[in-house]
């Protein structure tokens with residue numbers, strides 16, 4: 001999709017620190033990591049968000065989970081990790097191309113949400 005940051009990253013038109021690529025998926029280090037391990041996994045094909053995904057996207061969504069699990073172990077979070085898919089305005093999704101954050105590292109990441 002034109003003018004989509006993550007489409008451009010997946011195409012190699014904008015540089016990133018790639019950690020994985022196959023026919024359907026691309027994974028790269030987050031530019032502003034929240035933890036020692038902070039990797040984004042995206043489908044190469046533009047899907048705006050989890051909310052706009054359809055049944056046809058189920059295979060690629062499943063592969064995102066499997067690849068995320070493998071990358072977390074390989075990239076320095078061997079004893080678990082957190083997978084986050086911010087979705088839409090309520091979910092504070094800033095980039096409008098579906099992405100899963102793999103967050104982890106050697107230390108526990110702490111509670112999921114701060115209570116308000």
Ligand code: 5GP
Pocket residue numbers: 005016017028029030031032033085086092093094095096
């Ligand atoms: P969201 O809030 O949409 O779930 O997260 C978007 C993520 O993309 C943020 O964690 C942000 O740091 C990351 N990000 C934004 N622009 C870039 C970029 O140009 N390169 C990389 N590697 N990460 C980016």
Ligand code: ZN
Pocket residue numbers: 001004005006007008045046047096097
């Ligand atoms: Zn896109």
